[in-house]
Amino acid sequence: MFQITNYRLKFKKLISVHHLALLICIFLFPANTFAAEKLELTLSEAINMSLRENLSLAGERINPKIAEADIKFRKGEFDPNIDLKATESYKKSSSPSLLTGTEERTANGDISLGGKVNTGTTYELKWANERSKSNSPYLTTNPYYTSALVLTMTQPLLKGIGKEVQESNLNVAKNNYEASRLSLDDKSIGIIADTARAYWDLAFARYDFEVAELSLKLAQNLLAEAKAKIDAGLLAPVEIFKAEAEASLREESLLKAKKLVFDMADRLRVVMNMKDWQAELIPIEKTPIPTDIQPVEKATDTAFNNRKDYKQASIEYKNKEILRKYFDNQKYPDLNLIGSAGLNGLNGAYDNTLDRLGSRDYYSWQFGLSLRIPIGNSAAEGNYLKAMHDEEKSGITLKILEQKITAEVRETWRTVQLASETISATKKTRTAAEKRFEAEKGRFKVGMATLNDVLKFQEEYAKALSSEKRAEVDYAKATVELERIKGTLGQW
DSSP states (O other): OOHHHHHHHHHHHHHHHHHHHHHHHHHHOTTTGGGOOOOEOEEEHHHHHHHHHHHHHHHHHHHHHHHHHHHHHHHHOOOOOOEEEEEEEEEOOOSTTTEEEEEEEEEEEEEEEEEEEETTTTEOOOOOEEEEEOTTTTOSSSSEOOOOOOOOEEEEEEEOOHHHHTHHHHHHHHHHHHHHHHHHHOOOOOOOHHHHHHHHHHHHHHHHHHHHHHHHHHHHHHHHHHHHHHHTTSSSHHHHHHHHHHHHHHHHHHHHHHHHHHHHHHHHHHHOOOSSSSSEEOOOOOOOOOOOOOOHHHHHHHHHHOOHHHHHHHHHHHHHHHHHHHHHHHHSEEEEEEOOOEEEEEEEEEHHHHHHHHHTSSSSEEEEEEEEOOOSSSHHHHHHHHHHHHHHHHHHHHHHHHHHHHHHHHHHHHHHHHHHHHHHHHHHHHHHHHHHHHHHHHHHTSSSSSHHHHEEEEEEEHHHHHHHHHHHHHHHHHHOOOOOOTTTTTTT
């Protein structure tokens, strides 16, 4: 009798502890918490909201604009310039000869168009005009006007020659723009994956909450049945404590499941940057049905063709190659071909000066070479060596990424295969657990099974239901991960 009483007290303490926990959780999670405004969400709706509202993605969208501005800046290197110049000067000085004047006034007006083309050629077309007046008695024309139209061009022959060298910075800027767009796409894919994972986690949490509710209801029904059997003298009174303790444990499990629903909903809200923290989020998307997936080799090829980080790494390698070629060219001597040709005219009247300029009777030309050889050339050699090693390092990084992508695809591909097979296995397990539970419940009614047996099979049935849903959600998340790894997520 003492043992039974002691046993009763232990169970009462256990039950009272669980009831206390239940009361605390009820206070923390009011009954009307799930009665808030309901917001049913499909997966695509959740993803669209994430892409539209995500703050980090909003910042990432600015980077292509910055890179595009850099392209415009680099193109400016080949923009022509128009220069205008007007001056007037006066000079009065002593003269050692009667042949030269002591006073001279000069006015100049020049306009020129100059710039550089992408082959490295620099050009300047200059129209220079001058009016001179002096008190020299020996000038036959005073004042007189001069006008000259001269085209000057300089073409690099070694250092700086060619479109590839001249457009190095521009090509790097264009590649950086493409890389920034890829980075934006990669960020978007990451957000889509995060949203999908949070969505399916919430879907599972809500289903698991329903399973916990069912498990509690089964325990409560069994408790009522056990009381009836005890009252009828068909069951020992001590069995009631097992049923009560199990019901209390399942109440606790239900509260934990409810908390998990809130946690997963908040996680989804954070990903979607949702301002409403009260609405009840209800995922209504059905988990995907397992289908055949492409062979792992084809999946790997797809990843190399679509992975944004791989394309970014390839672009980075191209940039390093461009810079290495540029700095290799900068080691050469500065040899330039220089040429100029022009027309000129002079007269006491400006109109006549222009007529003489247009007659092409008076002209000038000049052609030649200029050579500048740096002694030592340490700066150019150092820049080239640095660029060469940067290219080498970038190539190694690209190969490491190729290995990583191959391994990720293979591992994730196997995960999808396993998840697909697990769904089939858990369906069979759930069916068997349900049949065992129903059979054991019937045997308990006729006194052929113990209370412990029924509780055991109840628990196994609840776990089987949860495991089946977990397998379906794991498959959904695995397919999302495989598409992310392949770089095709978001193309559906």
